[in-house]
Amino acid sequence: MPHIQLPEGFPGISGPLEAYPETALHLRELADALLRGPSSLTPAEREVIATAVSAGNECRFCTRSHAAVARHHLGEGAGLVDAILAGDSLFPVSPKLTALLAIADKVRLDGRLVLPEDIARVRASGADDRAIHDTVLIAAAFSMYNRYVEGLATEAPDDGALYDQMGTRLAEYGYRR
Amino acid sequence: MPHIQLPEGFPGISGPLEAYPETALHLRELADALLRGPSSLTPAEREVIATAVSAGNECRFCTRSHAAVARHHLGEGAGLVDAILAGDSLFPVSPKLTALLAIADKVRLDGRLVLPEDIARVRASGADDRAIHDTVLIAAAFSMYNRYVEGLATEAPDDGALYDQMGTRLAEYGYRR
Numbered sequence: 001m002p003h004i005q006l007p008e009g010f011p012g013i014s015g016p017l018e019a020y021p022e023t024a025l026h027l028r029e030l031a032d033a034l035l036r037g038p039s040s041l042t043p044a045e046r047e048v049i050a051t052a053v054s055a056g057n058e059c060r061f062c063t064r065s066h067a068a069v070a071r072h073h074l075g076e077g078a079g080l081v082d083a084i085l086a087g088d089s090l091f092p093v094s095p096k097l098t099a100l101l102a103i104a105d106k107v108r109l110d111g112r113l114v115l116p117e118d119i120a121r122v123r124a125s126g127a128d129d130r131a132i133h134d135t136v137l138i139a140a141a142f143s144m145y146n147r148y149v150e151g152l153a154t155e156a157p158d159d160g161a162l163y164d165q166m167g168t169r170l171a172e173y174g175y176r177r
Numbered sequence: 178m179p180h181i182q183l184p185e186g187f188p189g190i191s192g193p194l195e196a197y198p199e200t201a202l203h204l205r206e207l208a209d210a211l212l213r214g215p216s217s218l219t220p221a222e223r224e225v226i227a228t229a230v231s232a233g234n235e236c237r238f239c240t241r242s243h244a245a246v247a248r249h250h251l252g253e254g255a256g257l258v259d260a261i262l263a264g265d266s267l268f269p270v271s272p273k274l275t276a277l278l279a280i281a282d283k284v285r286l287d288g289r290l291v292l293p294e295d296i297a298r299v300r301a302s303g304a305d306d307r308a309i310h311d312t313v314l315i316a317a318a319f320s321m322y323n324r325y326v327e328g329l330a331t332e333a334p335d336d337g338a339l340y341d342q343m344g345t346r347l348a349e350y351g352y353r354r
Contacts, residue, residue: 003296003313004306020310022214026207033199058289103328111327112235119180129181133197136180136328144321150288151280151313 003153011157012061013149027145031175034138035069040130043171044073045097049104049138052084056108059146061156068167096125100135107139180330188334189238190326204322208352211315212246217307220348221250222274226281226315229261233285236323238333245344273302277312284316 006015017024035046047070054062067085071078083091084101093101099122106113114136122132149156183192194201212223224247231239244262248255260268261278270278276299283290291313299309326333 003291003293004309016310016314020307020314022210023207023314026203026210030200030203030207033203037199057287107324107328110234111324111329114180114328114330116180132181133193133329137193137197137200137325140321140324140328143324144317147284147288147317147320148314151284151291151317152288152310153291 001153002155003151006152006154011155011162012065013145013154015154016148016152025177027148028175028177030141031145034134034141036174039134040128041100041134042073044070044077045100046134046138047073047171048081048084048097049100049135050142051081052101053104053108053139053142054146055085056105057143057146057150059142059149061149061154062142062146064156064160064163065166065170068163069171070167072167072171094125096122096127096131099125100127100131103132104135104139107136108143111136111140178330179332180328183329183331188332188339189242190322190331192331193325193329202354204325205352205354207318208322211311211318213351216311217305218277218311219250221247221254222277223311223315224250224348225258225261225274226277226312227319228258229278230281230285230316230319231323232262233282234320234323234327236326238326238331239319239323241333241337241340242343242347245340246347247344249344249348271302273299273304273308276302277304277308280309281312281316284313285320288313288317 002015007018010018017027035050036043039046047066051063051066051070054066067081070081074080080091080093084093103114103118103122106118119132179192184195187195194204212227213220216223224243228240228243228247231243240262244258247258251257257268257270261270280291280295280299283295296309
């Protein structure tokens, strides 16, 4: 049961977003700008980073919903999401995405863990300043969204079809109202 | 030295906010809504929570700037900020703020740590749903801002006067552009 009164039928983050519209507006706009706005990373790459951070933080609702968005963007390449969630080290992940995910995981734990050698590795893989910036901010922002969802003890439904539908809708129409 | 190219003369979070305006807009608006918008908590209480979370995360720039904003709001009661930063258990802090700070510190570490008894304690002190919501979201949001500042290795100047000026400006005019 959530720690505060939230509207029925709005699972995960959608409950507090419905109930507290003044902050919801900016939380939605931020997600849209970060995950779908201008970037040198594809929306699929950004959703994979958001999914991996949410999985690291063990936020079930965020992990399942962003995994669904990422799968929608990736189409036939959707196996990447499941391989990353399963920690399958044999699945071929590009050097760039591998290096970005390593930075995201450090930011998730503590921003100060990111070292010049992590940045050098990601640059050597072809990532630019924008990709580094966006990766750090996605990892930081999901450190927020995950805590918002879990800190209020919101409900995470178990129904996989719900996440698939949500993933399709978010991938096609975005995070804005 | 920051991990990416940032404009000179913009310390801490202001560097990436200057350089990446699409996300900066929403990061600024969110801070303004959270710390100055409608709430059952005073701006001073909210800034104290933001300061305590930033101190827990050891983000020097965020701690010093929000401590300065909180001191400005508190006026003659500004000793509260220094007592909290120093961990002075003899300083009289209201039962409500004590209970809210305990929730904020749990959210900072992991949202799942917040237990029904933490919520019961904060309600017994007079806090309502809105206060609980805002405390969880402030702690979550500063888990983001702190990681953004530290994950990019932005510069935190040592000059106390700079933070005092920033605190006065932010307390009086807010976080929007």
